[in-house]
Amino acid sequence: MIEQLARPQAPWALRLIPPFPAVAQRILALVNDPDLNVNELSELVRMDPSFAAELLRFANSALFGTRRKVTSLQLAIAMVGLDRVKTLATMVSLNQMVRHSVRKEGLRKVWVHSLVTALIAEEISRVSGVGRESAYTAGLLHNLGTLGLMSAYPDEYSRMLEVSNDFGFDLLGTEQDLFEIDHCLAGAYLAQDWDFPDELAAAIAVHHDEPDSRISCLDSLVQVSWRLADTLGYAAFSPKREWTWEELMAFVPHSASTWLGGSPEAAQAEIDERLASVPR
Numbered sequence: 275m276i277e278q279l280a281r282p283q284a285p286w287a288l289r290l291i292p293p294f295p296a297v298a299q300r301i302l303a304l305v306n307d308p309d310l311n312v313n314e315l316s317e318l319v320r321m322d323p324s325f326a327a328e329l330l331r332f333a334n335s336a337l338f339g340t341r342r343k344v345t346s347l348q349l350a351i352a353m354v355g356l357d358r359v360k361t362l363a364t365m366v367s368l369n370q371m372v373r374h375s376v377r378k379e380g381l382r383k384v385w386v387h388s389l390v391t392a393l394i395a396e397e398i399s400r401v402s403g404v405g406r407e408s409a410y411t412a413g414l415l416h417n418l419g420t421l422g423l424m425s426a427y428p429d430e431y432s433r434m435l436e437v438s439n440d441f442g443f444d445l446l447g448t449e450q451d452l453f454e455i456d457h458c459l460a461g462a463y464l465a466q467d468w469d470f471p472d473e474l475a476a477a478i479a480v481h482h483d484e485p486d487s488r489i490s491c492l493d494s495l496v497q498v499s500w501r502l503a504d505t506l507g508y509a510a511f512s513p514k515r516e517w518t519w520e521e522l523m524a525f526v527p528h529s530a531s532t533w534l535g536g537s538p539e540a541a542q543a544e545i546d547e548r549l550a551s552v553p554r
Contacts, residue, residue, distance in 0.1 A: 419461030
């Protein structure tokens with residue numbers, strides 16, 4: 275497992291990517307403050323209407339089974355929890371970053387694939403010893419480099435995906451040829467540049483490495499989770515190698531949780547139901 279990455283010089287391909295929103299950075303910093311004041315956090319959330327709306331929508335979703343509509347940001351923060359507030363702030367900010375290319379079919383596939391990977395990673399974390407929120411966030415952001423490159427070069431990146439899929443080109447190699455950086459290293463750079471945890475940046479950097487042992491850390495968790503998402507039919511692009519459900523589940527501890535430990539069809543049905551309740 276890579277615990278810390280040396281921060282590289284800014285690659286030219288990432289210079290057109292907008293900076294991480296200042297309000298979101300302040301939210302993330304405030305949530306990590308041990309002397310957090312919830313009133314201060316709710317006032318800061320109000321400064322970003324998009325995030326406030328998503329937070330309330332999430333608090334009122336079927337995931338929490340509330341009988342009364344939640345209209346207070348303070349109550350929403352208490353219900354959702356600070357860890358998920360951090361994840362939501364990141365998700366909304368990335369949505370804002372890529373919204374100008376949201377109609378691209380490739381981008382929609384990447385978002386769905388990322389959400390499914392996050393749900394799978396969160397479920398596996400129950401039996402792997404990896405923190406639940408770290409697992410969800412890493413699953414959600416493992417293709418951060420793809421989102422960044424696609425937001426900066428929506429037409430060029432979409433065409434590259436089409437050509438790679440049609441002719442079976444290696445995705446990482448094609449990205450290197452076109453942008454002089456692949457989406458794994460691009461994502462790791464952005465994660466560091468935006469002051470995300472080194473553990474997250476490291477997991478992003480190696481997520482295309484092949485898993486070789488039972489899941490025990492964030493790196494291997496993400497490596498298995500996105501491949502499981504692919505086997506269930508949520509692939510964002512053609513993989514270099516086709517894995518089977520059985521091969522990948524061999525890396526998951528035997529005490530796998532209820533829905534993931536069943537058949538692929540049952541897992542897909544559960545994911546489809548959960549996707550309807552996840553803000554995106």
